[in-house]
Amino acid sequence: MTNAPDDFSLATELAATDAWDDQPDLTTGELDLAERHELRRAAGLRTELQDITEVEYRQLRLERVVLVGVWTEGSIADAENSMAELALLAETAGSEVLDALYQRRDRPDPATYVGRGKVEGLREVVAATGADTVICDGELAPGQLRNLEDRLKVKVVDRTALILDIFAQHAKSKEGQAQVELAQLNYMKQRLRGWGGNLSRQAGGRVAGGAGIGGRGPGETKIETDRRRINTRIAKLRRELSHLKTTRQTQRSERRRNAVPSVAIAGYTNAGKSSLLNRLTDAGVLVEDALFATLDPTTRRTTTGDGRVYTLSDTVGFVRHLPHQLVEAFRSTLEEVADADLVLHVVDGSHPDPEGQLAAVREVLGEIGAQQVPELVVVNKTDAADPLVVSRLLSREPHSVPVSARTGEGVDKVLAAIEADLPRPAVELTALVPYSRGDLVNRIHEHGEVLSLDHTADGTLVHARVNEGLAQALAAFVGVGDATNR
Structure with a gap:
């Protein structure tokens, strides 16, 4: 009986140790991933009284959607790849894809997106599958959106609203949330629906200013009130983002003052940018096999093999036909790419259309003025890609390297290519x-390139390449005969 408390305490300690071992590693982003997967959309919940069991009441159901696309150009494979990407977007947003349909047309119908005769067929598919949402692979005009909802009797969402919804779910920083809200408000402002004078605000019985009978009439309508409030909120968000942009510019100017080169990792969404950043710098950022898992940029400081310091920045992923509202809202974040000394363009080698990914990313880089920044193409996921596809990409892109961020194969080649492409200090001296x-000497090691170093009786004899500012600080110690400024 005397050993029971000791046995109990020992068992308790072992259980606590096992529980601690099962905790997620806070440095790898697993906690964020678990939190993101904790809740999903609950579709099909009704407010009517129904005889349901508690299990059915507590069951979380995904939103059931049908995908619709209009194929205007390219091959059938291009149309199927586009619909497959739309399905991934829908699943990332938290929905279950029931069916996917697309129609061959010269251009989308101006009234109903798909042909007017096809709308009835689409309505039958929606009714047969029990879908509650239709997602269109394109940006719908307000009239198209209204006409489809009136005829299909279910919610209709276009590609832009779908991407905005994903961004709203994944944004965590204050700047990211403000950018997403600004994009959403600019999108919603053009798509408000109202009933004109039926929802107007009328003057009361006694009106300020003495107006009475004859002075009461349609005032500000409900839709006008909504639009005014949206414009007020947009103005406030733009002021907040302007302040945050100033802070980001100050950080960039500080790096430029210290002559720290910057490398921006850009690429298509889910191409493996965050995995590559973790592999290169042990950054520990969230990695997930999902679209737009990274919205908030991450910057890490690292060094080359010869001791030069530079920064690596992970940026938001791009996608085909990225909504213009998002490009404008995220412009301050995307300027990290435009101001970089080198763009690490990551492409998914296992994707069915990697060339299309390259073209889509370069289109966005052109919109933000980053097309002149030197580019290093990194063909990622070579462990899962077809070797023939990887060889084709490497031959099409002469300045490219293959890598697998998951296994680590080829990381040394990426680091060597980065070191070779980084700008070198302009002044060589002894x-x-x-x-x-x-x-x-410490500044030379951090911000310069040491070519040789020797400790003598009078001091440290160093032969290095440095920037202009450091060269001026060293001017008093440069020997007349052996100084070489180039």
Whole structure:
């Protein structure tokens, strides 16, 4: 009986140890991933009284959707790839894809997107599958959206609204949430629906200013009130983003003042940018096999093999036909790419259309003025890709390297290519730095490129390449005969 408390405490300690071992690693983003998967949309919930069991009441159901597309150009494979991407977007937003349909047309119907005769067929599919939402693979005009909802009797969402919804789910930082809300409001402002004078605000019995009978009439309609409130909110968000943009510019100018080169990782969504950043810098950012898993940019400081310091920034992923509202809202974040010294363009080698991914990303880079930044193409996921496809990409893109961020194969080649493409300091010199000025030697190691170093009786004899500012600080220690400024 005397050993029971000891046995109990030992068992309790072992259980606590096992429970601690089962906790997710906070440095790898697993906690964020678990939190994101904790809740899903609950579709099909009704407010009417129904005889249902508690299990049925607590069951979380995904939104049931039917996909619709209009194939205007390209091959059948292009149309199927587009619909497959739309299905991934829908699943990322938290829905269950029941069916996918597309129609061959020269251009979408101006009234109903798909042909007017096809709307009835689409309505039958929606009724047969029990779908509650239709997602169109394109940006619908307000009239198209209204006409489809009136005829299909279910909610209709276009590609732009779908991407905005995904961004709203994944944004976590204050800047990211403000950018997403700004894009959503600009999108909604053009698509408000109302009933004109039926919802107008009328003057009361006694009106300020003495107006009475004859002074009461249609005032500001409900839709006008909504539009005014949206415009007020947009103005406030733009002021907030302007302030945050100033902070980001200050950080960039500080890096430029210290002459720290920057490398921006850009690419199609789910191409493996965050995995590559983790592999190169041990950043520990969230990695998920989902579209737009990364919205908030992450910057990490690292060094080259010869000791040069530079920064690596993970950016938001791009997608085909990225909504213009998002490009404008995220412009301050995307400027990280435009101001970089090198763009690491990551492409998914296992994707059915990697060339299409390259073209879509370069289109967005052109919109933000980053087309002149030097580019290094990184063909990722070579462990899962067809070797013939990888060889084709490497031959089409002369300045490219293959890599697998998951296995680590080819990471050394990526690092070597980055080191070769990073801008080198402009001034080459030889200086005899006194031992009392060890701070200058440290600056040379951090911001310059040391070619040779020797410790003498009079000080540290260093031969290095440095920037203009550091060269001026070292001017007093540069020997006349052996200094070489180039």
